[in-house]
Amino acid sequence: AFVVGENCIKCKYTDCVEVCPVDCFYEGPNFLVIHPDECIDCALCEPECPANAIFSEDEVPEDQQEFIELNAVLADVWDNITEKKDSLPDADEWDGVKGKLEHLER
């Protein structure tokens, strides 16, 4: 499955959800996740993310390995999102900031 990584936090551009053929994105207050059991590995979402936050499961950076489990856990409790909406207000300022996991709202 594909995995949403740390740089989505506090950005949430949502361009990714528009291209997913199986609608497997789930939305929290300031982060999105992919349901690992629903993702068909089509790879369409990866280039759509302006924050480069999406990775194939086997290409998730070493320091973001915990996001694999995080996507699985949160996809079960958050609501499905299938249409693009406005990004978070300070998305461009937060794009690329390190250590955003501490800001994850759930």
Ligand code: SF4
């Ligand atoms: Fe959806 Fe394809 Fe991205 Fe998986 S890889 S989340 S199926 S767009």
Ligand code: F3S
């Ligand atoms: Fe997040 Fe990128 Fe989608 S910032 S909401 S993974 S387009």
